[in-house]
Amino acid sequence: MKKTAAIIGAGIAGIASAVRLANQGYDVHVFEANSYPGGKLSSFEVKGYRFDAGPSLFTMPHLVDELFRLSGKDPQAYFDYIRLDEVCRYFWDDGVRLTAQADRQAFAREMEEKLGEPAAHVLAYLQDSAVKYNVTEKLFLHRSLHKLGTYFNRDAFKGYANMHRLDAFTTMNRANERRFQQPRVVQLFNRYATYNGSDPYQTPATMNIIPHLEYNIGAFFPKKGMVDITESLVKLAEDLGVKFYFNTKVAKIETSENRVTGLTFEPTADRSGRRSSFLAPRSFDIVVSNMDVVNTFRKLLPDAKQPERILRQPKSSSALIFYWGVKKSFSELGLHNILFSNDYRAEFEHLFHQKTMYSDPTVYLNITSKHKPDDAPDGGENWFILVNAPNNEGQDWEALIAQSRKDVMKKVSKTLGVNIADHIECEEILDPRSIESKTSSSQGALYGNSSNNRFAAFLRHANFSREFKNLYFVGGSVHPGGGIPLAILSAKIATDLIDS
Structure with missing residues (x-):
């Protein structure tokens, strides 16, 4: 048996x-x-708008493909995806905008043209991110850290020789400030701390391996949605x-x-x-x-x-997500969009120290109908709006949600030059309490x-x-x-x- x-x-x-x-x-x-x-x-649908409920960025698709190949199956017979030509669109309140191309050279040139950061700095940073990833991948990501054998093999000894490259004894923000001249570029790369719910002003600079996944390996989109x-x-x-x-x-x-x-x-x-x-x-x-x-x-x-x-x-941060069915199309927006806070340090101070929401939040906006048109009715878009939130420690979430909704609408409306409230056809909300109840996440x-x-x-x-x-x-x-x-x-x- x-x-x-x-x-x-x-x-x-x-x-x-x-x-x-x-x-x-x-x-x-x-x-x-x-x-x-x-x-x-998972996903759900409201009034003809389909929403992926949670994760919206797809990287390292080979890990999914591996499961099909391990089973003797052709991955494309089950699951298909594309590599994105652009990674993300960035917006600042003073009107500065930047489109991060998947092509590293094009991305670095645009950083120089739009933000004034020498392209060579950006390319060197992405190369260093790749080095950090290669040091950590086989040692920390594919093996148990809690078995002695992990620390006595060829990959481990190779990793030890390069441990100084990991910047484990400084923070992500300090490392990025050393590398870049422009505060906006520091902010752009600091945001990768949020990919594991961390604070760039506290988390070790080892986390600068994360940009490698998007810019060196690539960002992808499943053709049928996440x-x-x-x-x-x-x-x-x-x-x-x-x-x-x-x-x-x-x-x-x-x-x-x-x-x-x-x-x-x-x-x-x-x-x-x-x-x-x-x-x-x-x-x-x-x-x-x-x-x-x-x-x-x-x-x-x-x-x-x-x-x-x-x-x-201590637990990672959480999220407050607004799912909006928007009965209008915006050509200036892409699949992934970031509308940055004017004071990033204050935002994370509120999140991790005051355990509350900041009045000028960084807004992440994902619109899958840009690549999958049937996710929204004709002329409309399915907006997945996420703002960083503290984990649930008994805050007055009803008040925080109401205020954050106003703050998000204000920021989005200013960026796009429209009153976005006039175009919202339907809305659903996911907050740290419902994340906890639906997924048993502490x-x-x-x-x-x-x-x-x-x-x-x-x-x-x-x-x-x-x-x-x-x-x-x-x-x-x-x-x-x-x-x-x-x-x-x-x-x-x-x-x-x-x-x-």
Whole structure:
């Protein structure tokens, strides 16, 4: 008989784990409390406007392709995407605008022409970002940091020789200020701290590896929208025999001595209010949790030894998202757009120290109908507007949302020269509270623990349990971190440990 594997949560890391375990010969069962897969990587539709609910930037597509090839499948038979010719459009309140081309030389020239930064500085920075990535990739991203063997191999010794290139003992902002003459260029590259919910004035400059993903590897767009990453991988998993159970909430991970023995469940209502049937307790050979590691321990393993040092680490930032159906088209906007705050330091001071929203927020605006016209009615656009928000610590969110909505409308209207309120046909809102409730993310944090100190990588939970031999962890709250690429890599690390 096949060995059995249970996966708690059908987020992208859970689905990737299911694919890998099916290829290892396991009988895989995925249990999801929601009525849909994908976690944050899902979608919905309102009045003819389709919205990707969560992640909107697609990088490192080879990690998705790898799952199909591992399964003996042609990736394009399931999932297709394009490489973008432009990465992002940037806007400042004084009218300065810049389009970041995917071509590095063109990007560097425009930085020189529009912002006054020598092109050579930009190209050198992107080369250094590539070096940082190459040093860290095989040492930190593809292996467990919590196994001794990780530190005694050829890749590790090569990495040690270049550790000084990582700038681990200075902040992202300080490193960028040393490299660039123009404050706007520093701000542009500081924004990459938000890709893992960090503060550029605190997070180590090692995080300057992130621009490498967009400018050296490339930014991409799934032809059917971001949700197609989820849907194509679910189809692949099902073709491999994986079974998905939706509206099925795990109540507890059952244990005996140093092993996990199985799961117990509680019924869950779907979106229409219908209750799922109650599943009897089930035993499994291994269990993989794609649930936030804090809630995995607090809710599903209350009697286990709690790794308090890790669970109590400060959490990353969250987000306030407005989904607007806009009955007008704007040629000056692209797929990805950033409207910058006039005082970036003050914005992050509010986020991480005052735990509130800043009155002049940086606005990220994603419009997938630019590349996928059927995401909006003719003449309209589907706007995904995200502003950085603190994680949920009991703030007055109704007041913060109302004020932030006014601040965002003011900024967008000024940039575009129209009263955007006149063109909003429909609206949905996602805030840190609903992120927490829908995805079981502790405090609504988007990326688990904060990366605002130089030891943050070592303060994420391992991809395995030290107490229970057959329990493993994947997803953005554990090593190597949050975001689609790292979540997929967490599945690779965990299932490689299972396989070994």
